[in-house]
Amino acid sequence: MSLGNQPSAPLSTSPGVEGLSSETARELLASVGPNVLPAARKVPQWRRLLAELTHFFALMLWAAAALAYIGGMPQLCVAIIIVVIVNGVFAHIQQERAQHAAERLQNLLPADVTVRRDGSLHTIKASQLVPGDLVILAAGDRLPADIRLTSASGCSVDESMLTGESAAVPKDWNDPAWGGTFLVNGEAEGLVTATGSNTKLAAIAALTSGTTSPPTPLTMELRRIVRLIAFVALSVAGVFFVVSLLVGIVWRDSFLFAIGVAVALIPEGLLPTVTLSLAMGAQRMAERQALVRNLEAVETLGSTTFICTDKTGTLTQNRMNAVEVHTAEGLLGIQGDGYGPNARIEGQGRDAALTVALSARAASQGRAVQRAGEWTAVGDPMEAAIDALSRRLLGSEPGLEEPERRFAFDAFRRRESVLVGTTLHVKGAPESVLPLCSHGAHELADAVESMAARGLRVIAVARRQLPGKPADWVNLPVEEAERGLEAVGLIGLHDPPRQDVGDVIAAARGAGIRVAMMTGDHPSTAGAIAREIGLMGPDNLVVQGSDLPDDNQMLGALLDRDGVVVSRVSPEQKLRVAKALQARGHVVAMTGDGVNDGPALRQADIGVAMGLSGTDVAREAADLVLLDDHFATIVAAIEQGRATYSNIHRFLTYHLTDNVAELAPFVIWALSGGQFPLALGVLQILALDIGTDLLPALALGAEPPGKRVLQRPPEKRHLLDRRLMVRVFAVMGPTEALIAMAAFSTVLFGSGWARGEAWNPAVLMSASGAAFAAVVLGQLATAFACRSATAPPWKQGWFTNHLLLWAVVAELSALALFIFVPAVATILGQAPPPAVGWLVAFTAIPGVLAVDWLYKRLRRRNNARVEAAR
Secondary structure (H helix, E strand, O other): OOOOOOOOOOOOOOOOOOOEOHHHHHHHHHHHOOOOOOOOOOOOHHHHHHHHHOOHHHHHHHHHHHHHHHOOOHHHHHHHHHHHHHHHHHHHHHHOOOOOHHHHHHHHOOOEEEEEEOOEEEEEEHHHOOOOOEEEEEOOOEOOOEEEEEEEEEEEEEOHHHHOOOOOEEEOOOOEEOOOOEEEEEEEEEEEEEOHHHOHHHHHHHHHHOOOOOOOHHHHHHHHHHHHHHHHHHHHHHHHHHHHHHOOOOHHHHHHHHHHHHHHHOOOOHHHHHHHHHHHHHHHHHHOOEEEOOOOHHHHHHOOOEEEEOOOOOOEOOOOEEEEEEEOOEEEEEEOOOOOOOOEEEEOOHHHHHHHHHHHHHOOOOEEEEEOOEEEEEOOHHHHHHHHHHHHHHOOOOOOOOOOEEEOOOOOOOEEEEEEOOEEEEEEOHHHHHHHEEEOOHHHHHHHHHHHHOOOEEEEEEEEEOOOOHHHOOOOOHHHHOOOEEEEEEEEEEOOEOOOHHHHHHHHHHOOOEEEEEOOOOHHHHHHHHHHHOOOOOOOOEEEHHHOOOOHHHHHHHHOOOOOEEEOOOHHHHHHHHHHHHHOOOOEEEEEOOHHHHHHHHHOOEEEEEOOOOOHHHHHHOOEEEOOOOHHHHHHHHHHHHHHHHHHHHHHHHHHHHHHHHHHHHHHHHHOOOOOOOOOOHHHHHHHHHHHOHHHHHHHOOOOOOOOOOOOOOOOOOOOOHHHHHHHHHHHHHHHHHHHHHHHHHHHHHOOOOOOOOOOHHHHHHHHHHHHHHHHHHHHHHHHHOOOOOOOHHHHOOOOOHHHHHHHHHHHHHHHHHHHOHHHHHHHOOOOOOHHHHHHHHOHHHHHHHHHHHHHHHHHHHHHHHHHHO
């Protein structure tokens, strides 16, 4: 990497000699600045909290509170303010931990580092590094800046967080290495080439912090609902204000009346119910190993139409196993579990296969080791599998010879080699190794195709005997060394997929979700795994990141299909993929585990990070963290997300049904020209919205996923759709309103009142109590009816939602409090109704359930006729 705008440094410093002088280092530090990543601009916490208290819905409620205060109703004003503040603080707490990906990048750089200055070793703060410093590194150290290795011994670097490669990359002298990665094996010394904002890590940090997450579908839908409710509430309130003036009411009373109408139409408990329902969904996801960092991600998951998933650990177990060795003497099959030395070996050419295994092992650094009685991989799982293969074929521990020279793997050569004595051992991709072989390659070419067709990752192994002494070849260029090779055989490795991943992918497709693999691995590896697990689509499309079209429309058209595999993707390319798919109308879930995935995770509608193998940066950039790194957990989270969306639809139906019953008294009053008394007052309506309405709504938000939730495509309908509107405004709402007004009228007319006469305040309070009771009992029935959009409550079971049962008990207790406690009832303007009033009020339960059952039955028959007509 170039030094960008940093001034030139004495890069000619020889390794292991003097290093920079302290004076030169001080001058460079003053010139280029400290070795720290640029900090992201922070939004003050008070502004973030203020935003939660001043969004459109909150502003509407603030306006209602202000009007209530102006109208002389301080109790209503205080209640609404409490609702706004509690909901805003709760939302602020839930969101506070999000949006810190760029800040977490700073923690990837070590605090202290050992450098060579003035001819001796010094430990300094990593922030004091400058270009030209000589850095001393040991296994396990995280690289403090971009460097060029000036010496390396048995080194490999884990670059997965930057490149997406699942394997550690061997490094040799003069190879570059990047800040933020870490040395897995060996020792090294390197010359710092870039620090701070000029490092490759800083470039990704800037890309991540510059990417803004798009608004979620739920956010946009709630904005639509709030604006619609605000428009309806203000319009209806305005109409009633004019009507009240026309019937002769003074303007002040007309204004208070209009406030009451607006309050009746505003579902004050809707937003807290949505927030708490999302929190319940998040808790259930956590129980299924999916940690939600952004509450609205719960619902967005249910809307997902496209999953871009990585491979290693998510779809596979990341436990490589060498299962075949093909040599000129034949095919040898190996059946063994894990990395242990025991295996069943069948086939031909065991001695030749042992030669292949030992050569491949010599060119590898990963090993299988036994710890606490269990064999595990240390380093690259593929190389550990090769080590295990050597043990299985040899029957004992292979000997270890120190290499004279190692030629590191790189993406262009796609192979690596090591010089042991005068023998050069080479392993790599068949298309990279076999063309360099002067003999033995032709016999293996057909075997490569055969093994690849069975979904194996194929490694070609070759060697060359060099004449003379090892010292004669130590400084030989790699191009001179890796020619005239002898092909000794092929190793077929299998990274076993997770046992149920094929079924999970099928379930995702059954749910109408397209699945694509986005990986930094080689295309042949990615394609083989995709075919084995059933991810590969009918087009059999495997495309490399470098081959993706530059035009975003063409990119979207290329990838907008099920089962596509994209390999060798860079951070910018994953970001483009997310944008291209979103431009085609998809709700995209993108998985990732490294720093390179941060921008794409933030751009995607749902960023999914790995909890076991992922970096802090990926986890901070994501909306969802998989605690078990399992693709099945994504699908389980989508199932819960769909259930949460359905639950929001349930309690929205519930809320609006009650609003119809609450608005009915005002409509009848207006139509009568003010001659029919108002059945419910504003404080009674607030008591219904907050006191009795909220708990059943929350219980509806806790409904578990239905059995068929993943057997239908993602729902793209609005929450306020035609089906909901018909059910609310033509079925349950009018029924609840009719029974409430019937209870009120029964008590009122039963007392002997006639139209045009003055009404008795005590009788009016008793009649109002009957109407209040009817609405509460209608709420109870509506809650059970809203559990399903198609089935009546008795087919679901009355006792299957325990929270709803407790909510009903609390609702009936609140009804008793509001009716029978004189102090509370007087404040609300009501009194206990007579027996006849209770009798009519209780008909709300069977009445609401009956009309809802009839509507569901007619709708089911109509749907059956439509399907038959098709």
